[in-house]
Amino acid sequence: MAPAEPSSSGGATQGQPPVKSPANDPKKKDEKKDEDLSEEDLALKQQLELYVERAQDTDPGLQKVALESMRQEIRTATSSMTSVPKPLKFLRPHYGTLQAHYEKMSDSDLKKLLADILSVLALTMSPEGERESLKYRLLGSDGDIGSWGHEYVRNLAGEISQEYSKRQIEEAPIHDLMVLVVQIVAFHMKHNAEPEAVDLLMEVEDLDLLVEHVDSANYKRTCLYLTSSAKYLPGPDDMLVLDIAHSIYMKFEEYPRALQIALYLDNFQYVSDLFQRCKDPLKRQQFCFILARHGVSFELTESIIADDGERYALQEIINNTRLSGGYLTLARDIEVMEPKSPEDIYKAHLIEGRGSGGGTVDSARQNLAATFVNAFVNAGFGQDKLMTVPAEASSGGSSSSWLFKNKEHGKASATASLGMIMLWDIDSGLAQLDKYFHSPDTHVVSGALLGVGIINCNVQSDCDPALALLAEYVEKEDASIKIVAIMGLGLAYAGSQNEQIRSILMPLLLDGRSSVDVIAFAAIALGLVYVGSCNEDVAQNIVLALMERSEAELGDPLASFLPLGLGLLFLGKQESVEATAEVSKTFNEKIRKHCDMTLLSCAYAGTGNVLKVQHFLGQCAQHLEKGESYQGPAVLGIAMVAMAEELGLEMAIRSLEHLLQYGEQNIRRAVPLALGLLCISNPKVNVMDTLSRLSHDTDSEVAMAAMISLGLIGAGTNNARIAGMLRNLSSYYYKDASLLFCVRIAQGLVHLGKGLLTLSPYHSERALLSPTALAGLVVMLHACLDMKAIILGKYHYVLYFLVLAMQPRMLLTVDENLKPLSVPVRVGQAVDVVGQAGRPKTITGFQTHSTPVLLAAGDRAELATEKYIPLSPILEGFVILKENPDYNEES
């Protein structure tokens, strides 16, 4: 290779010259080559040799002419660079001579001229690490840098970054470098080399310079490069980079993208600025749709939007009141409104040979499974075949008959399943649930309470019906009612940071009379309501609750929910957790490590922090003292941290494979769950195969976790392969009620919302992570770590925590009056176009559909018509279309 590496370590450069002749060729070879030279080349060579000789002449006039002609030769040659330009090649033997001559020269313009030439020659000649190109550049005239060609600039940029870091250490002044940097950045930005410009600025830590140089032609690619590189930068650089991207987007009024970054940064100041900057009511509505999808509650105050009517309408959108309607529009369009019964999902007729047990007697466990399957499959459709009663049959009360086919606490889940079926539809859902409030059976009442929480999940109403209905039940003596009321509040107000909820739930934590399960659910609910808020007060109280409880109480399987609740407060907040983590070291040793792992995994969830992944892997290598349980959260932690981006995700899948081979049993039990989280609603074939293998594991808990995870990776995809696997498993495990229960749950998940829903917490082209969705998943997965005690015990309703992550995987285009509007769109596999030149295609293998359409994991849509302009560049969820004023029907 050439002695000087042309580009900096940034990496994303392309179009490098393919060949560079080796620099330290033996002389002989050079001479040999001379003989092969064409006449033309020979003439050039001799010419250059003559210039070199003249340049050393004592006559300044002669010198000047020689240097200028030399410069001329080099410039004309370097403008295009496919191999080492001939003038450079022929001048190489004379580099030393010229260098020596330069040293002897007295300061003059000529000397600067020679420095310029030397700087270019150093491109191929300078020994590694000497940065001579830069040295002579600084000594030379500061003329137009670009005239020497791209390669020279690139090389210079590389040397600058090296020099910069050296000077940083020496604390030497960097002013002269910065002058050059400005020149280089301006050059790069003008010449479609935005990634190089960004790389250089990152190296010299002065990204602000970028803002001056972006223009409407290159800002998109610049920002794309900035945002994608942010994932691989250590904090706090990533925040800085995103901040710059945000300000560029704001500058060019690319508001939806700016909003996306603001949400990533969790910076609500930016969000309100956005509403104030952008006065277009349509665009504002689009912002509200994006906010609603992210699942954060954001209150528009009068200072943000003055007009009452508009504010009210926008707040409605943020409150997600249109979600149910949009989802049903999608369902009607795809023609899947017809309710499905669990039998339609099990498809027992496809199972070869053996029937499924063939019992005519109801099994409570299997009926409970059918209840969940029914709830998951018909989620949000408002009708099903078990719970909602068709009008004519209402006298017979077929719904109550199914309800009472569930046993004891099973009835709670059955009643709550009604909430799932009526998901997001507050008005009719609550009316359906009303009658169950008056039941004499406490299990039914508790189910109704949970149902209220589920219906209100991800949607808000300005009347706060969930709070009104549930608050009084939290005070009840009966623990089973108390728990579901708490859970219902947690679901309904997840991410809202609602003060009233806090005042209801916090006293429970420190109430010595509360049993462990009550405080466990209270901690989770508070964790959900204050997810990612770092709320000191709540954290303090959970910590106190953990300290007060005796060792025996901490042994309860649900006690692990307490640290988890604490962790959720710091979800994705990285260093902010440190103070609390320090306090957790004083906990009872039974739970200390467990707590530490949970806190870390939550705090770094979705960051892709490689060091944390390594830390967790290290923990998994420890051999356990008996009775410790911290490795489960550590394994889940790997998935939570690594799920941030595709590369880390693949690496995590491989690491988990190792854990599977070498890990102890408690680790093996958590691995399937971690895989499930990594590929949630995204059935990768290799993971599917691993899980399929594990589902036949001799350890039944591994098998159960693997089956649940098969459901998770296939959630809402209707994936035929997983469905087939699960069918076979259902006949394989037909005798074991617990394993069969897990198979059934997984079957329900695969057909979640008849294939219209996703559980993925990532949205907006996998750029944003909805904290509430992730929180819901994590709670459910932690519950699965102790399957026997929680899911297969009487707390099966923790499965409903998944509702937090349930979102339609749709693109629904609406017109300016927010009425559904069908337009043709191309849907295809998304292509990574970061740092690519020109305007590359963003999707591949596309098909044209008309909206509303379903988007699978990794799919991207683009409008196939010029007639409308989408108000958001990210075609996901609700997108408002505006008529294109320039559209011409004929063209």
Added chain:
Amino acid sequence: MLKVSVKWQKEVFSNMEIDTTQPPYVFKCQLYDLTGVPPERQKIVVKGGLLKDDADWSKVGIKEGQKLMMMGTADEIVKAPEKGPIFAEDMPEEEQAVAVGHSAGLVNLGNTCYMNSTLQCLHSVPELKSALIQYPPPVRSNTVDQSSHSLTVATRELFNELDKNVRPVAPVRFLTALRSKYPQFAQLHNGVYMQQDAEECWTQLLFTLSSALRSSGSGEDADALKKFFGIDLVSRIHCPESGEESMETESVYSLKCHISQEVNHLHEGLKRGLKSELEKSSPSLGRSAVYTKDSRINDLPRYLTVQFVRFFWKRETNQKAKILRKVDYPLSLDVYDLCSDDLCKRLEVPRRLLRDEEGKKAGLKTNESSSTKDNDVKMTDAEGPSNASGDSSVSAPGEGAPPEKEKHLTGIYDLVAVLTHKGRSADSGHYVAWVKQENGKWIQFDDDNPIPQREEDITRLSGGGDWHMAYICMYKARDISI
């Protein structure tokens, strides 16, 4: 007076007037008129709180034009059904067994699969079970020796336990009784109990039960087992040399299916099995001569047992070697042409009736497959057994008496159990029982592990390889009531 709008389900009642001087109950009554929801069922949500009947309007803090939300329906309150369903998990184990659809497996106590498979096959005979329940009789006769008695009791107890359990049963007591009665089953080889011939076990067990039950039987059916399993043969013994001929009758518990080069099907094997040659002294010739013995069935049992003579004593290896030849057997067997003329005459009427009945069914429901037809026929005789297992003590004797008058055998039999052997010699390998359950499903009882099987797979056990092959088949009579 305040004006508010109230949202109820999808409806909105705007401009509702609130008289703030009256308690909220009055307001609820206003809503009652509009919605038909009684006030006590109404829940009115005001900004995250519920409106109480006796609240003070001024403290509720309601504003002009505010939107309220009302919940509540006039729907009937959900009531639990009077009689809740019974869940499999709550049932005592015996009822679970009914729900599971097959009885429990038997634990292998060390090379006892020959015994387990035999027991599973016999266990599928409900008549045997009910007969055992009668044992011992209140007045005990002394004709039964102690070991036979204890073996019979052990069988009864074991069958009982099999019906009650879902989990595998360990037949310890039965095994002890069996070994004390027949010490050959307690043979040791290198300190381990040896594998035994299942057929031997089957025969000996039936013999013991037969003698024990006979002695116990009261007048009406003296020999229950003979009625269930016994086959009356009438044989013509003929000496070609002297032309002597004599008739003999005997009663056996199983038909033998001889396997030779020409035999490909059970039917052929049975025919051969009924013909034999024997040498005995001829009174007319004054020396021993070869006689041919040609047997025919003179009376049929309810359960026809067929033994495939797969094992023969091989002197060179000093063990019972096995014939691996494939011999097909049908799911329903017609033995009409093996019967004596006398029996044929008796069978004619029932056979015609059965044909008519089946023809009628086929004619009426042409589109119904033959399998359902089979089931229908079986239903009639399956009633008895299902009663028997329900409250067996009552129905069993009643079952035993009437069939003589009402039910007639037809000579057509349906396969109900197959005992298979896998391996190369009788004293090694593995025995497994394949038994048809009352619900028509086949279960493979591989010791403690019952596995559901398909009917098609049952006929594949006909040999010709190293897979399980039928050793003993048990057929149940298809009878018809007249």
